[in-house]
Amino acid sequence: MAAGGAVARRYAQAAFDIASEQNALDQWKRDLDLAAAVFANPQVARDFDDPKVSEANKRNVVTQNLQGKVGPQALNMVYLLVQRNRTILIGKVAEEFTAFYNRARNIAVADVTTAIPLGDEEMRKVVATLSRITGKQIQVRTHVNPAIIGGLVARVGDELIDASIATRLHELALRLA
Amino acid sequence: MVLRAEEISSIIRKEIEGFDQPMRSVNVGTVVEIGDGVAQVYGLGNVMASELVRFTRTGVIGLAFNLAEETVGVITLGPYAAIEEGDEVEATGTISSVPVGDAMVGRVVNTLGEPLDGKGPIETTQRRPLEVIAPGVVYRKGVDTPVQTGIKAIDSMIPVGRGQRELIIGDRQTGKTAVAVDTIINQKGTGVICIYVAIGQKTSQVVQVQGILEQYGAMEHTIIVAATASDPAPLQYLAPYAGCAIGEYFMHQGKDALIVYDDLSKHAAAYRQVSLIIRRPPGREAYPGDVFYLHSRLLERAARLDDAYGGGSLTALPIIETQANDISAYIPTNVISITDGQIFLEPDLFNAGIRPAINVGFSVSRVGGAAQTKAMKQVAGRLKLDLAQFRELAAFAQFGSDLDKATQNQINRGLRITEVLKQPQYQPLSVAQQVTILYAVSNGYLDAVPVDKVRAYEVGFHQYMASAQKPLLDSITTEKKISDANLEALKQAVLQFNQTMTF
Numbered sequence: 071m072a073a074g075g076a077v078a079r080r081y082a083q084a085a086f087d088i089a090s091e092q093n094a095l096d097q098w099k100r101d102l103d104l105a106a107a108v109f110a111n112p113q114v115a116r117d118f119d120d121p122k123v124s125e126a127n128k129r130n131v132v133t134q135n136l137q138g139k140v141g142p143q144a145l146n147m148v149y150l151l152v153q154r155n156r157t158i159l160i161g162k163v164a165e166e167f168t169a170f171y172n173r174a175r176n177i178a179v180a181d182v183t184t185a186i187p188l189g190d191e192e193m194r195k196v197v198a199t200l201s202r203i204t205g206k207q208i209q210v211r212t213h214v215n216p217a218i219i220g221g222l223v224a225r226v227g228d229e230l231i232d233a234s235i236a237t238r239l240h241e242l243a244l245r246l247a
Numbered sequence: 248m249v250l251r252a253e254e255i256s257s258i259i260r261k262e263i264e265g266f267d268q269p270m271r272s273v274n275v276g277t278v279v280e281i282g283d284g285v286a287q288v289y290g291l292g293n294v295m296a297s298e299l300v301r302f303t304r305t306g307v308i309g310l311a312f313n314l315a316e317e318t319v320g321v322i323t324l325g326p327y328a329a330i331e332e333g334d335e336v337e338a339t340g341t342i343s344s345v346p347v348g349d350a351m352v353g354r355v356v357n358t359l360g361e362p363l364d365g366k367g368p369i370e371t372t373q374r375r376p377l378e379v380i381a382p383g384v385v386y387r388k389g390v391d392t393p394v395q396t397g398i399k400a401i402d403s404m405i406p407v408g409r410g411q412r413e414l415i416i417g418d419r420q421t422g423k424t425a426v427a428v429d430t431i432i433n434q435k436g437t438g439v440i441c442i443y444v445a446i447g448q449k450t451s452q453v454v455q456v457q458g459i460l461e462q463y464g465a466m467e468h469t470i471i472v473a474a475t476a477s478d479p480a481p482l483q484y485l486a487p488y489a490g491c492a493i494g495e496y497f498m499h500q501g502k503d504a505l506i507v508y509d510d511l512s513k514h515a516a517a518y519r520q521v522s523l524i525i526r527r528p529p530g531r532e533a534y535p536g537d538v539f540y541l542h543s544r545l546l547e548r549a550a551r552l553d554d555a556y557g558g559g560s561l562t563a564l565p566i567i568e569t570q571a572n573d574i575s576a577y578i579p580t581n582v583i584s585i586t587d588g589q590i591f592l593e594p595d596l597f598n599a600g601i602r603p604a605i606n607v608g609f610s611v612s613r614v615g616g617a618a619q620t621k622a623m624k625q626v627a628g629r630l631k632l633d634l635a636q637f638r639e640l641a642a643f644a645q646f647g648s649d650l651d652k653a654t655q656n657q658i659n660r661g662l663r664i665t666e667v668l669k670q671p672q673y674q675p676l677s678v679a680q681q682v683t684i685l686y687a688v689s690n691g692y693l694d695a696v697p698v699d700k701v702r703a704y705e706v707g708f709h710q711y712m713a714s715a716q717k718p719l720l721d722s723i724t725t726e727k728k729i730s731d732a733n734l735e736a737l738k739q740a741v742l743q744f745n746q747t748m749t750f
Contacts (some may be wrong), residue, residue: 075317076316076317203272225275227292228274228275228276228290228291228292228293229272229273229274229275230272230273230274230275230335230337231271231272232271232272232273233271237271237303240303240304242263244306
């Protein structure tokens with residue numbers, strides 16, 4: 071998780087700067103997500119990491135797969151990453167770009183974990199509360215984990231809001247130990 | 248002690264009933280790497296430098312040590328074997344600190360201020376941060392009051408003042424700790440609170456020191472902060488700062504405190520370990536680049552406060568262990584340059600029976616002279632000179648050639664001074680006792696005493712003075728100098744005692 075994050079952030083920052091100048095944030099986000107999806111295939115990732123495959127070959131593959139589907143500058147960015155042997159980072163670049171995108175649009179992603187799936191009404195309440203706490207629009211990723219027994223755990227960035235039964239029991243156990 | 252079941256259950260019941268933690272909102276991160284007591288944590292976005300963090304699953308406390316772009320380097324302050332990759336780490340929002348207060352006196356604690364002596368919890372209300380900036384110029388005052396070590400060789404020739412940093416340096420087994428322990432014992436009844444910080448030492452040795460201090464009634468004014476060899480390196484690295492924070496509490500109360508760091512060589516080694524694990528670049532002897540600052544910021548916190556700020560003091564006696572008498576190694580030179588002087592102990596002297604094995608030639612005190620009592624100055628003035636001349640001549644004397652009378656006298660005097668400066672362990676002497684015997688030897692009243700009888704002479708002399716000349720001793724103690732009348736009385740007393748001695 072940690073390795074390469076700083077490098078990817080530099081590429082994402084550059085892409086983000088171009089995108090904001092051109093007012094094409096949504097376009098860039100789509101393009102990068104698409105590129106990331108292509109390279110997420112392990113076979114593709116391995117071939118692109120292979121020093122025996124020539125750079126011209128790699129460029130051709132990129133052209134065939136992405137030309138027309140993504141904007142010309144996003145394509146250039148992928149070429150650049152190919153040239154620098156950094157294709158392994160494309161997924162991360164897309165991730166970091168999304169982080170920049172979310173910050174610009176005042177969106178926060180919340181991982182909400184519950185013991186049982188939440189109903190629509192409950193979910194609306196959770197989203198409303200979280201956006202009140204963070205002051206941001208909330209995109210929810212829901213997880214169901216019976217191990218937390220009851221209550222709810224929400225994580226927004228590094229901020230953890232933990233109201234689960236499992237944690238309370240654990241705290242109690244530590245205190246009594 | 249018998250466990251009373253109902254008592255325990257009731258406590259548990261109270262805990263459960265009172266347990267109310269509906270929701271917690273914390274800054275968290277995830278362990279991505281853990282090894283040798285240092286964890287790399289991803290996340291912890293808003294953590295402060297040297298903030299305490301908690302490993303949620305195990306409850307172990309850590310310290311945010313290295314704030315990098317991607318990760319936070321956390322040093323663990325407890326058992327780290329159970330911490331795993333993927334564990335959650337939460338910020339506590341508090342900077343590393345240690346409990347301080349009068350209740351600490353007489354106790355043995357660890358780096359976190361938790362009791363180790365099994366004498367129950369320590370009731371304190373205050374905490375002080377481990378790392379603080381040392382008092383600035385306006386808060387300070389010159390050193391003007393002595394710390395009496397009770398050791399003749401030190402109090403006469405290498406005097407230590409309150410607020411001074413005096414290094415005790417020497418090879419292993421030369422009596423470095425003994426000098427410090429004697430000094431602590433001698434603070435009994437002076438109101439000076441002593442803190443003995445054991446860093447990376449054998450636990451048995453710490454227990455031994457505690458036993459000695461208890462035996463001589465010195466634990467009543469002493470706090471032991473122990474981070475022994477089996478404690479994790481981060482705890483050893485932080486122990487001196489914890490001890491210093493505890494001492495500063497007394498200093499800011501307007502009291503006088505004395506802190507012994509035993510020893511800073513092992514402290515540097517512990518810091519080197521932590522730094523290397525956290526991948527800071529190694530420098531000379533593989534110590535990191537900031538190892539000088541590590542010690543300078545610690546020792547700078549020893550101070551004599553101005554009366555406007557309470558007039559308290561914190562005197563530091565750092566100890567450095569050298570290898571094969573090499574004081575030009577990295578850490579010894581660093582600490583020598585930071586401190587206000589050093590007491591240099593030598594194995595050759597130790598083995599020759601000169602104990603404390605202080606090399607008077609190499610030992611200095613850069614500020615203590617201002618703090619020395621007048622009485623001591625009066626008798627000690629010639630001492631250092633006499634000894635220096637003696638050492639010069641003694642080299643010639645070894646050839647056994649004919650020596651003129653003056654040279655012989657000088658050598659005889661030197662031999663007796665050396666003999667008088669020997670002192671058994673755990674027997675610190677009062678200022679008046681030191682002054683009187685040093686007066687006798689430096690004025691030639693022992694020249695007729697055979698060298699091997701000097702020790703017996705001194706024992707008899709102190710007994711005689713305490714019984715027959717008590718008013719004179721008291722007078723010297725209260726006047727803090729030897730008045731002309733007392734000088735005459737002292738001379739008569741010595742002559743009188745000499746008549747009773749037969750050799």
